[in-house]
Amino acid sequence: MAKIKSAFFCQQCGHETPKWTGKCPSCGAWNSFVEEVVQRDDKTKPETVSWDDDNNKQQRKAYKLDEVVQTNEARMIAPDSELNRVLGGGMVPGSVILIAGDPGIGKSTLFLQLALHWRSITTLYVSGEESAQQIKLRADRIGVKNNNLYLLTATDTNTLFQEVKKVRPQLLIIDSIQTLESPYVESAAGSVSQVRECAAELQRFAKATNIPVCIIGHITKDGSIAGPKVLEHMVDTVLQFEGDRHYAYRILRTLKNRFGSTSELGIYEMVTQGMRAVSNPSEILLSQHDEPLSGVAIAATMEASRPLMIEVQALVTQAVYGTPQRTVSGLDLRRLQLLLAVLEKRGGFHFGAKDVFVNIAGGLKIEDPSIELALVCALLSSYEDKALPSNICLVGEIGLSGEIRAVNRIDQRIAEADKLGMDVIFIPKANAKGLHKTNYKIEIKTVNKVEDVYKMLF
Numbered sequence: 001m002a003k004i005k006s007a008f009f010c011q012q013c014g015h016e017t018p019k020w021t022g023k024c025p026s027c028g029a030w031n032s033f034v035e036e037v038v039q040r041d042d043k044t045k046p047e048t049v050s051w052d053d054d055n056n057k058q059q060r061k062a063y064k065l066d067e068v069v070q071t072n073e074a075r076m077i078a079p080d081s082e083l084n085r086v087l088g089g090g091m092v093p094g095s096v097i098l099i100a101g102d103p104g105i106g107k108s109t110l111f112l113q114l115a116l117h118w119r120s121i122t123t124l125y126v127s128g129e130e131s132a133q134q135i136k137l138r139a140d141r142i143g144v145k146n147n148n149l150y151l152l153t154a155t156d157t158n159t160l161f162q163e164v165k166k167v168r169p170q171l172l173i174i175d176s177i178q179t180l181e182s183p184y185v186e187s188a189a190g191s192v193s194q195v196r197e198c199a200a201e202l203q204r205f206a207k208a209t210n211i212p213v214c215i216i217g218h219i220t221k222d223g224s225i226a227g228p229k230v231l232e233h234m235v236d237t238v239l240q241f242e243g244d245r246h247y248a249y250r251i252l253r254t255l256k257n258r259f260g261s262t263s264e265l266g267i268y269e270m271v272t273q274g275m276r277a278v279s280n281p282s283e284i285l286l287s288q289h290d291e292p293l294s295g296v297a298i299a300a301t302m303e304a305s306r307p308l309m310i311e312v313q314a315l316v317t318q319a320v321y322g323t324p325q326r327t328v329s330g331l332d333l334r335r336l337q338l339l340l341a342v343l344e345k346r347g348g349f350h351f352g353a354k355d356v357f358v359n360i361a362g363g364l365k366i367e368d369p370s371i372e373l374a375l376v377c378a379l380l381s382s383y384e385d386k387a388l389p390s391n392i393c394l395v396g397e398i399g400l401s402g403e404i405r406a407v408n409r410i411d412q413r414i415a416e417a418d419k420l421g422m423d424v425i426f427i428p429k430a431n432a433k434g435l436h437k438t439n440y441k442i443e444i445k446t447v448n449k450v451e452d453v454y455k456m457l458f
Helices: 054-058 081-087 107-117 132-142 157-167 192-209 230-234 281-285 333-347 369-384 410-419 450-457
Strands: 005-010 033-039 096-101 123-127 149-152 171-175 213-217 237-242 249-257 265-271 274-277 296-303 306-318 326-329 354-360 392-394 424-428 443-447
Touching: 005 192, 081 249, 081 265, 096 107, 096 192, 096 230, 107 123, 107 132, 107 171, 107 213, 107 274, 123 132, 123 157, 132 149, 149 157, 157 192, 171 192, 192 213, 192 230, 281 306, 296 369, 296 410, 306 369, 306 410, 326 333, 333 354, 333 369, 333 450, 354 369, 369 392, 369 450, 410 424, 443 450
Parallel strands: 096 213, 096 237, 123 149, 123 171, 171 213, 296 392, 326 354, 392 424, 424 443
Antiparallel strands: 005 033, 237 249, 249 265, 265 274, 296 306, 306 354
């Protein structure tokens, strides 16, 4: 009889210790260790469904690299163009995809909508969080019918695999990994050992049957994926679904992808019928004003490898109280303070007695430093109370001496501005080397310092 062994796991980061401790030495969380069984009696282990056929058993031997026959299997093209973009061109058969995001952000809706629209394949949707009636209500709201979609409300992995053998799906969706329970582990669902064991079983199933598995996961309060860190190492692709629930836009980012680039992202809009893929987000993120307004500038930015045209809004007013306010939405506050100091020192603008409010339209959070030139022009526009022309856009990073530094992928930015009908684009002078201006209809103006832009616009 094997001895039952247990260990203590941190519920925040998955760190393992042989005894309980108050503070996690890995992530610093307090009172986060829980005792879990890591090895149980062999006689009480339940029988599990085996996915190993004769072919897989024959492949369990060492091969020379030259003896391995490479097969180019076609990707499964999903009916969601944004998801195909993020995955690198479609789902790879036998891959394991993990998607995580805040509660209520739309993870379950996104994949239920994917299963409903993908009528050409058989899909099994496994939910441990909602009943079949609740899923049916959401499907009715989406308004798409699919006779090849099967629902299973279960949390036991043995029951799951038995139903999979009956249905024989071509796509398996798990909602969510934190609700599954493996008979091999005696701890509660959602614990570190349960999440690790369930993910391992799903991974073995995907590789043995060549069926892609989509796993929905929870996140912790600090934004990281709940469960052990090994969960992200076991899967093939990790997607992050993010966005402000007060806005309609959602961004699907790639954190890890063994079969494609990690610099792609997809943009969705939350509507009544579910998630709508946004093929041209620049047109939505730009406000349509009847007349030019002061404090508004258009920036050509890059989100991963996708160019975007966004609207930067600024409001500069006289400080009513003693201490001037600095409020930003969608930007780093410290970067705004740095730019205000540059304008104060190099340009002679007295922002020290002004309240400054900055916002990125659409609820996006931008980290690209190339929007700094547009931000400076929006600040100056509100400061002078003079509106900028609505047909210009700006791109450039501002240095501490007031110079405009070069940015990357200038060709894609100019092409995006040209496609949206902009007339003029201001770019750093350093980016003009090797640039063929005749390839674009848009007028390209090069600037070297902030005062050059100020003289041209104001």
